[in-house]
Amino acid sequence: MSEKGSTEGVESNTAFHLASVRAAIVRSAQEEGRNPNDVTLIAVSKTFEAEAIRPVLLAGQREFGENRVQEAKAKWPALKEEFPDVRLHLIGPLQSNKVREAVALFDVIHSVDRVSLVRELAQAQANLGVERMPELFVQINTGEEPQKAGVAPQFADAFIRECREEYGLLITGLMCIPPANDPPSPHFALLNKIAKRNDIRSLSMGMSADFEQAIMLGATHVRIGSAIFGGRSAGM
Numbered sequence: 001m002s003e004k005g006s007t008e009g010v011e012s013n014t015a016f017h018l019a020s021v022r023a024a025i026v027r028s029a030q031e032e033g034r035n036p037n038d039v040t041l042i043a044v045s046k047t048f049e050a051e052a053i054r055p056v057l058l059a060g061q062r063e064f065g066e067n068r069v070q071e072a073k074a075k076w077p078a079l080k081e082e083f084p085d086v087r088l089h090l091i092g093p094l095q096s097n098k099v100r101e102a103v104a105l106f107d108v109i110h111s112v113d114r115v116s117l118v119r120e121l122a123q124a125q126a127n128l129g130v131e132r133m134p135e136l137f138v139q140i141n142t143g144e145e146p147q148k149a150g151v152a153p154q155f156a157d158a159f160i161r162e163c164r165e166e167y168g169l170l171i172t173g174l175m176c177i178p179p180a181n182d183p184p185s186p187h188f189a190l191l192n193k194i195a196k197r198n199d200i201r202s203l204s205m206g207m208s209a210d211f212e213q214a215i216m217l218g219a220t221h222v223r224i225g226s227a228i229f230g231g232r233s234a235g236m
């Protein structure tokens with residue numbers, strides 16, 4: 001097969017995968033009596049180059065997720081010139097010293113998880129003005145895994161209150177990544193419960209393997225990588 005031929009094959013594959021994922025989202029939402037438009041598909045493009053992302057853009061996808069600020073900064077400014085209505089979601093951990101770059105590039109940050117970061121975000125908000133700040137979601141470590149980022153469930157209410165009342169941040173969503181070996185549904189249900197009692201509307205939960213269950217439990221944002229782009233090397 002010629003090099004050109006193989007690239008075209010990959011492109012039509014990603015467009016096909018994207019269409020299948022979109023159809024599955026519509027089906028799951030409708031089964032629950034939910035409006036499919038209330039579920040935002042975030043195509044997680046981490047580790048993939050611009051050439052792999054472009055076909056997904058050409059197929060009409062506009063919301064993308066990245067887990068590293070530096071990687072996103074290298075790929076997205078050029079793609080955003082071509083597709084100015086793209087919205088970028090930071091779904092990985094944010095170091096305090098990258099806050100300024102992150103708020104300039106991302107439209108939503110899903111990984112607010114500690115007071116030192118909240119302090120930097122409040123400073124960025126003071127500099128930029130609240131209307132130019134990304135939307136902020138708090139990450140909850142629903143499985144209380146020591147190696148995983150996120151606020152422990154028992155501290156979630158106090159943390160959200162602190163973000164809002166002491167730092168003036170508008171927290172509009174919650175995010176979780178269930179432990180790899182647990183059934184995910186109890187984690188999604190817990191995230192939903194924490195959101196409800198804190199008057200939070202957006203729920204970022206569900207990945208390639210479990211987004212249908214997440215939609216059944218109220219997900220408003222599903223983060224889907226491998227089901228669209230194919231597999232990544234281990235651990236990414």
Ligand SMILES: *Cc1c(COP(=O)(O)O)cnc(C)c1O
Binds near residue numbers: 044092223
């Ligand atoms: C990589 C990643 C995803 C996408 O995972 P897939 O299983 O490839 O769909 C979703 N959320 C976060 C936080 C990620 O890091």
